[in-house]
Every structure is written in structure tokens, then in C-alpha cells.
Amino acid sequence: MVIIVLPFLAGLAAVWFGMLGRRRACVALWLVSLAVFGVGLRLHLGAPLGLSW
Amino acid sequence: MMFSANPARGSRAVNAVVLLGVSLFLGLALFRQFVQGEPACPLCLLQRAALVLAGAGLLLNLRLGPSPLHYGMTIAAALAGMAAAGRQMLRHIAPDDPGHGALLGGLHFYTWTFMACAALIAFCALMLCMDRKWGDSAIKRRVPAAGAAVMALFFLASLGSVGGAFAQCEGGACGMRAVGAPDAPGQDGARAG
Numbered sequence: 001m002v003i004i005v006l007p008f009l010a011g012l013a014a015v016w017f018g019m020l021g022r023r024r025a026c027v028a029l030w031l032v033s034l035a036v037f038g039v040g041l042r043l044h045l046g047a048p049l050g051l052s053w
Numbered sequence: 054m055m056f057s058a059n060p061a062r063g064s065r066a067v068n069a070v071v072l073l074g075v076s077l078f079l080g081l082a083l084f085r086q087f088v089q090g091e092p093a094c095p096l097c098l099l100q101r102a103a104l105v106l107a108g109a110g111l112l113l114n115l116r117l118g119p120s121p122l123h124y125g126m127t128i129a130a131a132l133a134g135m136a137a138a139g140r141q142m143l144r145h146i147a148p149d150d151p152g153h154g155a156l157l158g159g160l161h162f163y164t165w166t167f168m169a170c171a172a173l174i175a176f177c178a179l180m181l182c183m184d185r186k187w188g189d190s191a192i193k194r195r196v197p198a199a200g201a202a203v204m205a206l207f208f209l210a211s212l213g214s215v216g217g218a219f220a221q222c223e224g225g226a227c228g229m230r231a232v233g234a235p236d237a238p239g240q241d242g243a244r245a246g
Contacts, residue, residue, distance in 0.1 A: 004221075007102040008101075011106050012214075019112065030106060033106055037103065047144070
């Protein structure tokens with residue numbers, strides 16, 4: 001659950017700081033969010049395709 | 054240089070329009086989840102997260118002025134979104150596989166997401182060619198009311214996406230133990246929709 005929800009929370013915080021004009025905080029949280037996203041996506045990329053046996 | 058005469062207004066207006074489109078797209082995804090009752094699979098949630106991250110770059114363009122860094126953020130997030138959407142498309146590529154969820158305009162929502170991410174990348178590439186960097190600084194610019202409204206709408210869409218992820222995960226539909234199982238109920242398998 002955490003790996004799915006965490007990118008949203010970090011992304012939301014990044015958007016909030018972006019709205020405030022605090023770019024450094026926004027970009028840092030954006031990077032964190034993208035990294036967690038990558039971990040979450042990696043778990044799915046290894047799953048078998050519909051054509052796999 | 055298309056926007057060199059008035060770099061602040063034209064470029065930021067275009068970014069605001071695209072950000073509005075991203076917000077509406079996220080809103081549509083939430084509408085399908087909460088109003089139409091279509092369950093959001095883990096890959097669908099990841100695609101939404103990618104759109105939120107892509108929108109963050111556009112939002113920075115709107116708030117601080119256009120910068121290659123901001124466009125780069127949008128491109129990277131859109132590529133991540135394309136990877137997630139493309140993975141889901143491949144997952145349902147087998148003949149007789151109904152795919153996940155109801156069709157929208159003859160296509161599944163993840164196909165629309167794939168195309169939206171591709172369009173975002175094309176947009177950023179175009180803007181990087183035409184748009185002139187007008188100060189790659191973190192100095193805040195004054196945002197007109199319409200721009201502020203778009204930013205607020207995007208924030209609400211992002212907040213709704215967090216709620217959507219929590220709502221989906223509450224039922225255990227995004228647990229990682231079953232991620233590798235293509236047909237597990239509640240995953241992005243064909244039986245989930």
C-alpha cells in the first residue's frame with residue numbers, strides 16, 4: 001500500500017510547494033516521488049504478460 | 054522565438070491551458086472511480102501519479118516562469134506514465150482479453166493515458182524549441198487570477214488522486230503481494246473491471 005500511496009503524497013506535497021513558489025522543495029519532493037514511482041513500477045514490469053505462459 | 058516579445062505571458066498562458074487539461078484528465082479518472090464505480094488498478098494509480106508529477110513541472114512554469122528544468126520534469130514524468138500505461142496495454146494484448154475497465158471513445162483509459170503522456174512530451178519538446186528561458190531563477194512571479202484558478206484546480210485534482218489511492222488501497226486492492234499475479238482480483242487483470 002505504501003509504495004502506491006507514497007508517490008501521491010510526495011507528489012501532492014511537491015505540488016503544494018510549487019504553488020508556493022518554493023522550487024527547491026518542490027523539485028526535491030518530485031524526485032522522491034519519482035523514485036518511489038520507479039520502485040512501484042519495477043514490481044509490475046516483472047509480472048507476466050497476457051501472452052506469457 | 055515565438056514568445057520572446059513577451060516571454061512571461063504567452064508561454065505561461067499555454068502552460069496554464071495544458072495544466073488545465075491535465076487537471077481535467079485526472080478529474081475524469083476520479084469521476085470514473087468514485088461516480089461510475091470503476092475500480093482503479095495499481096497500474097492505473099501509478100499512471101495518475103505520473104500525471105500529477107508531470108503537472109508539477111507545468112505548474113512551476115506557471116508559477117516561476119518557463120525553464121528547461123520544469124519541462125524536463127514534465128518529460129520525465131510523462132515517460133514514466135507512458136511506461137506504466139504501455140505496460141498495462143501489453144498486459145491486455147492477448148486476443149479475447151477484454152482489458153481493464155469500460156471503454157471511453159472506443160479506447161481503454163490507459164490507452165488514453167498513454168496518448169496523453171505522449172502529447173505532453175511532444176508539447177514540451179515544442180516549447181523547448183520555441184520558448185525562451187526568461188530567467189531560470191526561483192523568483193516567484195505574480196500569477197493572474199485565471200492562472201491561480203488553474204493551479205488550485207490542479208491541486209484539488211492531485212488531492213483527489215491521493216484520496217482515490219487511499220480509497221482503493223483501503224480494500225487491499227493495491228497490496229504488493231499479489232502484484233505479480235495477472236489475474237488476481239482487484240489488480241490490473243482483465244477480471245478487475
